[in-house]
Ligand SMILES: O=C[C@H](O)[C@@H](O)CC(=O)C(=O)O
């Protein structure tokens with residue numbers, strides 16, 4: 001059965017000048033990513049990134065997108081990144097099963113036909129965050145464990161932004177056509193991600209915020225640097241950041257996030273840094 005998705009059309013900075021809070025949420029926020037026993041997908045026309053959650057319980061799940069993408073099978077012309085943020089599970093790729101504990105990831109190359117997602121315990125399901133981008137070359141499928149990544153430690157506790165950036169899908173770890181994906185963990189007492197802020201006109205990005213208590217909120221900021229707006233996010237919600245927008249957030253307590261980018265290049269450092277005096 002074809003997997004449904006929610007479509008988000010592209011938005012330019014002029015569109016959002018008069019957006020109400022509700023309209024901002026409708027155009028940029030994915031409110032529920034992990035639904036027990038289901039595949040939940042979102043399709044943004046910003047660089048045609050697909051992002052969502054696969055939460056298997058008592059049976060295996062797969063992503064079926066043939067008719068809606070106009071292809072024979074999901075990854076005919078796409079690549080896929082996966083990171084498990086839930087209980088232990090496994091991924092079965094072309095019949096070969098690999099265990100996936102929390103923080104295990106995968107790069108799955110174009111032309112992979114059969115991918116199934118499974119949880120060890122239906123009461124503590126795996127939560128596979130998945131991001132797919134258009135791809136035109138086959139690169140090898142690689143399992144990625146957080147323990148094998150040397151994080152980039154950045155920020156400072158004085159400015160409340162000390163954090164470790166784990167680059168999962170990055171040229172240091174594996175090849176990809178355009179997908180870049182990683183996991184950022186804030187140090188205790190730090191609450192700002194991606195501050196100082198940046199844009200990257202050449203790439204869009206999506207963020208998934210998670211590992212939050214029920215009452216914790218992240219104030220996520222978006223918009224052109226001199227016209228920022230915010231949305232309030234709770235646990236396991238995701239947000240689209242167009243290439244022209246900053247993307248930064250501050251939490252009321254602990255949180256973690258996964259970022260995923262695609263566009264013209266895979267040069268992680270290719271950012272347009274915003275000076276503090278230019279933020280409005
Ligand atoms: O373009 C790069 C992305 O925004 C993230 O990698 C930023 C991030 O993890 C952070 O600064 O906390």
Ligand SMILES: [Zn+2]
Pocket residue numbers: 198199200205247
């Ligand atoms: Zn960024």
